[in-house]
Amino acid sequence: MWRPPRNAVLVGVDGSAAALGAVRWAALTAALRGVPLAVVHVVDDPVPGWLDAGAAIGHRQRHRAREVVASALRVAEESIGEHGPLRVDGEVVHSTAVAALVALSKEAAMVVVGYRGHGGVLVRSFLGSVSSGLVYNAHCPVAVIREAPLGNAARAPILVGIDGSSASEAATAIAFDEASRRGVGLIAFHAWADPRVFNSNNKFQDSKWDARLSEEEEALAERLAGWHERYPNVAIRRRIEIGDPAHWLIEVSELAQLIVVGSHGRGGVAGKLLGSVGSAVVNRAKVPVIVVR
Numbered sequence: 001m002w003r004p005p006r007n008a009v010l011v012g013v014d015g016s017a018a019a020l021g022a023v024r025w026a027a028l029t030a031a032l033r034g035v036p037l038a039v040v041h042v043v044d045d046p047v048p049g050w051l052d053a054g055a056a057i058g059h060r061q062r063h064r065a066r067e068v069v070a071s072a073l074r075v076a077e078e079s080i081g082e083h084g085p086l087r088v089d090g091e092v093v094h095s096t097a098v099a100a101l102v103a104l105s106k107e108a109a110m111v112v113v114g115y116r117g118h119g120g121v122l123v124r125s126f127l128g129s130v131s132s133g134l135v136y137n138a139h140c141p142v143a144v145i146r147e148a149p150l151g152n153a154a155r156a157p158i159l160v161g162i163d164g165s166s167a168s169e170a171a172t173a174i175a176f177d178e179a180s181r182r183g184v185g186l187i188a189f190h191a192w193a194d195p196r197v198f199n200s201n202n203k204f205q206d207s208k209w210d211a212r213l214s215e216e217e218e219a220l221a222e223r224l225a226g227w228h229e230r231y232p233n234v235a236i237r238r239r240i241e242i243g244d245p246a247h248w249l250i251e252v253s254e255l256a257q258l259i260v261v262g263s264h265g266r267g268g269v270a271g272k273l274l275g276s277v278g279s280a281v282v283n284r285a286k287v288p289v290i291v292v293r
Helices: 017-033 053-081 099-106 129-137 166-183 206-230 245-255 276-284
Strands: 009-012 036-043 088-094 110-114 142-145 158-161 186-192 236-241 260-261 290-291
Touching: 009 017, 009 099, 009 186, 017 053, 017 110, 017 166, 036 099, 036 142, 053 088, 053 129, 088 099, 099 110, 110 245, 110 276, 158 166, 158 245, 166 186, 166 206, 166 260, 186 245, 186 276, 206 236, 245 260, 276 290
Parallel strands: 009 036, 009 110, 036 088, 110 142, 158 186, 158 260, 186 236, 260 290
Antiparallel strands: 142 290
16 A cells, blocks of 8 residues: 655545645645645545446546545645645555555554545544544544634634643643644643532532632643743643533634644543544534544
8 A cells, every 4th residue: 555755744635625625734734844745535445347347437436536636736735835845745545444544644643634525534424434433543643624714713822622631641742732833822721520519509619619720720730831841932821611521622612723632531621532522522613623542
């Protein structure tokens, strides 16, 4: 099987508008990181005799596959602007989508897919076979991209969910790196729910709330201390909320250009990515989401 350049940003395309949106985001991300961009279109393995029998069908499929990749390469070149030059490679791979992207992710820096496409490598439902297969098995972070960015998205901060787990620590590393390269700030978000701060009537007990909030703020500040020293150019805004992490992440994402979450955490912000929090964030957030295993 064809192999992309080592540490490339790998983007899956299928000719849809969503795929081209993913290409634009992936091209800029690759250019900011100073790594190659690899565009791949995955088509099902041909059945025995496919290339010989029904030559007209085979010719049309091969022609369309080449056009899909060529179109994506043109969009990539147009998208980098002043951030170029950028090495861009493109290839048609005969396999199944999950198997191909997982295999190619072994040496990739990131795999990028569009939120909705014609099928193939793009995500119809985040809990579908392609997306869940990538999140469970990809060897690098996976980015899910919406079709159209928000108006002033380029200047908006990066939002990262932090719960103290190793997964959220990895997500934090990527979030700071993205913020630094894009020249924007970072929102460090933590949500928690503790029944001990409620009384029997489900009302806040102010004394317990104040004490717990102070503890959470101190813990979050400690987790960010080393990152602030490493990335002094990134302005950090801390935000702590009580309640459903998915609800708050989606609400806060309206202020951000990108969300970064870990695939497994302590049940807080990062939680089980393929559980309610992760699926809600990917399916409902209006901005790109990077999932870090």
